[in-house]
Amino acid sequence: MCGIFGVVGVEQAAELTYLGLYALQHRGQESAGIVSVDADGHASVRRDMGLVSEIFPPKVLRQLPGSIAIGHTRYSTTGSSVLANAQPAVVNYHHGALTLAHNGNLTNAQALRDDLVRKGSIFQSSSDSEVLIHLIARSEAREPEDQILDALERVEGAYTLLLSIGTTVYAIVDPRGFRPLVLGKLGDGWVLASETCALDIVGATRVRELEPGEWLKIEDGKVVDLPPLKARPHRRCVFELIYFSRPDSTVFGQSVDRVRRELGRQLAREQPAPGADCVFSVPDSSNAMALGYAEESGIALEHGLIRNHYVGRTFINPGQNSRTAKVRIKFNPVRDVIAGKRVVVVDDSIVRGTTSRSLMQMIRQAGAREVHMRVASHPITGPCLYGIDTPRHDELIAATHSVEEIRQHLGVDSLGYLSLEGMLTAAGSTERFCHACFSGDYPTEVPQDQHKSRSATGEHVTALID
Numbered sequence: 001m002c003g004i005f006g007v008v009g010v011e012q013a014a015e016l017t018y019l020g021l022y023a024l025q026h027r028g029q030e031s032a033g034i035v036s037v038d039a040d041g042h043a044s045v046r047r048d049m050g051l052v053s054e055i056f057p058p059k060v061l062r063q064l065p066g067s068i069a070i071g072h073t074r075y076s077t078t079g080s081s082v083l084a085n086a087q088p089a090v091v092n093y094h095h096g097a098l099t100l101a102h103n104g105n106l107t108n109a110q111a112l113r114d115d116l117v118r119k120g121s122i123f124q125s126s127s128d129s130e131v132l133i134h135l136i137a138r139s140e141a142r143e144p145e146d147q148i149l150d151a152l153e154r155v156e157g158a159y160t161l162l163l164s165i166g167t168t169v170y171a172i173v174d175p176r177g178f179r180p181l182v183l184g185k186l187g188d189g190w191v192l193a194s195e196t197c198a199l200d201i202v203g204a205t206r207v208r209e210l211e212p213g214e215w216l217k218i219e220d221g222k223v224v225d226l227p228p229l230k231a232r233p234h235r236r237c238v239f240e241l242i243y244f245s246r247p248d249s250t251v252f253g254q255s256v257d258r259v260r261r262e263l264g265r266q267l268a269r270e271q272p273a274p275g276a277d278c279v280f281s282v283p284d285s286s287n288a289m290a291l292g293y294a295e296e297s298g299i300a301l302e303h304g305l306i307r308n309h310y311v312g313r314t315f316i317n318p319g320q321n322s323r324t325a326k327v328r329i330k331f332n333p334v335r336d337v338i339a340g341k342r343v344v345v346v347d348d349s350i351v352r353g354t355t356s357r358s359l360m361q362m363i364r365q366a367g368a369r370e371v372h373m374r375v376a377s378h379p380i381t382g383p384c385l386y387g388i389d390t391p392r393h394d395e396l397i398a399a400t401h402s403v404e405e406i407r408q409h410l411g412v413d414s415l416g417y418l419s420l421e422g423m424l425t426a427a428g429s430t431e432r433f434c435h436a437c438f439s440g441d442y443p444t445e446v447p448q449d450q451h452k453s454r455s456a457t458g459e460h461v462t463a464l465i466d
């Protein structure tokens with residue numbers, strides 16, 4: 001998963017991009033990067049593994065001059081977690097420095113890459129995004145825009161892109177529109193971001209979201225709309241609204257908070273828990289869903305679990321590597337709320353079932369009389385091919401177990417999920433979303449072998465990071 005952010009036509013663009021990436025940190029915590037471009041089209045880059053706050057101290061930001069900047073936060077969904085795969089990618093290309101930040105996953109990247117390698121391309125990373133750069137650079141068209149179009153016509157899957165060539169910046173959303181991108185205004189300049197929460201942090205005002213298939217360029221301070229890409233049925237990722245985006249963002253034209261509340265209300269209608277004493281969320285992504293559940297059911301909303309906000313993905317506790325230990329470090333039960341009560345626990349999703357199992361045990365140990373788990377989405381039965389880091393099919397508990405088997409595995413008194421239709425209706429449409437991970441209805445061709453070995457993806461080199 002990734003977050004992307006760009007600034008055009010504002011002094012100290014890199015500093016604003018740093019703030020924007022900070023607001024998008026939830027979209028990727030593995031690596032981050034900023035490329036700045038000065039008035040002569042010269043690009044400067046800083047990329048590293050780790051969190052945004054660790055990678056860009058003031059001294060580094062001062063070394064990223066210019067009024068154009070593009071930033072990226074990454075959590076790997078293709079290619080491994082190494083510095084070579086950190087983005088934005090920046091290369092010397094015959095029309096100047098070319099910078100690329102990609103959110104999404106190309107489903108035909110492997111086939112394209114094999115072809116390019118046969119023709120002599122040398123890849124520096126194992127990420128699918130590098131394929132795009134090679135396709136642009138090798139295009140026989142003359143003008144950069146035609147070269148970009150050539151490349152886009154060959155790729156399949158999810159790509160929301162920020163691209164700069166010299167001092168022109170392009171923003172592109174694939175025809176199905178899996179991943180969001182919003183355009184904002186800041187003074188005389190422009191801002192582009194995965195989510196509106198990143199516009200808020202820099203004080204930009206929202207102009208509009210890019211539609212599926214839309215691409216535009218910003219040149220000489222002006223936004224120029226380019227002819228839309230070949231139309232396809234829209235397939236916005238419903239999981240952006242359920243789990244991934246921040247609740248204070250507006251995504252796909254909807255308030256994420258409002259959608260989550262409605263998912264919670266729908267859950268209360270479909271999966272009631274009569275006689276329960278209280279309802280609480282697994283913080284933070286399901287807070288609004290628990291609120292909706294409480295509103296609809298009339299069951300009292302409580303804070304039954306407290307989350308430690310200082311635990312990142314990278315937290316390592318030597319000797320305590322079990323899932324239960326990790327859950328204990330991340331969540332604490334509020335005993336006073338739980339002891340002796342019949343509790344409803346609302347979570348946004350169950351993926352592997354491992355975190356949920358440990359959490360439910362913890363809630364029981366805190367003295368709950370009954371535990372009723374409610375999930376504000378449909379069972380996840382397939383991997384995401386479009387940029388969310390859901391695991392492989394055989395690791396998804398709902399792919400191989402019935403709801404009753406999952407209930408037993410979690411050790412809860414009852415378990416209820418949302419229906420597919422209820423979930424989509426609550427999210428605002430049964431038509432315009434991609435719900436492949438819930439339904440198996442993949443809107444693109446599914447690549448033959450989704451789980452390539454490292455050598456098959458061309459990864460023969462391991463870069464060590466100190």
Ligand code: AMP
Nearest residue numbers: 285349350351352353354355356389390
């Ligand atoms: P588990 O019980 O191990 O399947 O974990 C369920 C938890 O994972 C839920 O609280 C979700 O909010 C969270 N979750 C859902 N999707 C993802 C994802 N792609 N990456 C990390 N956590 C996720």
